[in-house]
Amino acid sequence: MTTPAANPSNAVQRDVPGPFAPYTLRLPEAEALPLVCDSPHSGTRYPADFGFALPFELLRKGEDTDVHVLWQALPGVGATLLAAEFPRSYIDPNREVEDIDPAMLAEPWPGPLQPSEKTRLGIGLIWRDAGKNGLNPIYQRKLSVAEVQQRIADYHAPYHAAMREQIEGAYDRFGAVWHLNLHSMPADSYESLGIRTDKPLADFVLGDRDGTTASPAFTDAVAQALRKRGFSVALNDPFKGVALIARLGRPAERRHSLQVEVHRGLYMDEATRERSAGFGALQAALTEVAQELAAFVRSELPAGSR
Known part of the structure; x- marks a missing residue:
């Protein structure tokens, strides 16, 4: 299996000719474990055909800059680490392909659409806004169906294919898989989510969709590992x-x-x-x-699979 080349400087790059390798993939560097991790929003290579119409500094607010670097030790303990190279504001790999605002398009989408709450907030599959309210x-134009489809084909679909390959490979080998997003x-x-509260934002927030996507034991293991090091966790x-x-x-x-x-x-x-x-x-x-x-x-893991 080939691994697309990383952005060696890890620096932000504007107007990158495309399509380019949509992700970097680091395979386990120790005894492999069914622990697959991904950073879908830390990409800093901005495609030349983006066509955004706001200051670049504002556009960058969407980046989870350097998250994959913070977690760079994962392959060394036997985990897999996948990281997007493209920015989420161009196309968001943490959205389904139907999560599109039809008002952003120059012509009707050829299939069904299911805009979510993220689209209402302006941050669906294709971002409408780079800030709250x-x-x-991001744009002063309508996007063609063809360019959105191209973004899906060049970046979103390959990212999901890579994720699926790593998840299913681990599951086939071990009969279980643990994933960190x-x-x-x-x-x-x-404030950005429209939530009025006096609570301070925690150092870390763990999301398991109200207990439906991970075992309590896994969620607790992550929470306790963080709290042990002095971090607040919600x-x-x-x-x-x-x-x-x-x-x-x-x-x-599993x-x-x-x-x-x-x-x-x-x-x-x-x-x-x-930093x-x-x-x-x-x-x-x-x-x-x-x-x-x-x-x-x-x-x-069962003793025989370790």
């Missing part, structure tokens, strides 16, 4: 998980999928996207968390 529209969240997450508040874990998580079949959101204030300057002084300490803590999760997965 529709104040930062890795993200970061802005400090104003409650469950499904305010993020429950979207398309990827909904599609993959079937705990009754298919466990959990979304993990980290507060951006722990590791970056949200205005500049630059902050806390980046190294957080990365080191998540290395220890990865080691604990590998041990948890090992403990869940």
Whole structure:
């Protein structure tokens, strides 16, 4: 199996001729475990045909910048790590292909559409807005059906194919699979979601769609590994998980999928996207968390499959 080449500098790139390799894939560098992890929103290569009409700095607010770097120790403990190269604002791999706002299109979509709450918020499969309340529209034009279909074919579909291959390969070999869907969240997450609350945003939010996509034991193992290192952890508040874990998580079949959101204030300057002084300490803590999760997965496997 070939692994698409990574963006070697991990720096943001504008106007990249396309199509380019839609993801990077790091396979286990230790004894393989059925622990498959992905960072669908940390891509920083912006296709040349994007055609956005707002300042680039505003567009970048959608990035989960450097999340895959924070979790870079995962392959070293036996996990697989998949990371998108393209930005979610161009096409979002954590959405279903029917999650499109028809008002964004220049002509009727040729099949059924199912716009979700994410589309209402302007962040469906194809993002409409780069900020809350529709104040930062991304386009000053309608998108053709053909260009949206091309984005799906070049980026969204290959990402999902790679994820499916890793998940099913692990499941076929071990009879079980544990999946971490890795993200970061802005400090104003409650406000952006239209939620009025005085609660502070936790350092980490774990989403299992109200207990439906992962076993309580897996969710608790992740929560306890984080709390042991001094982080505050919330469950499904305010993020429950979207398309990827909904599609993959079937705990009754030993298919466990959990979304993990980290507060951006722990590791970056949200205005500049630059790593902050806390980046190294957080990365080191998540290395220890990865080691604990590998041990948890090992403990869940029958002796003969380890």
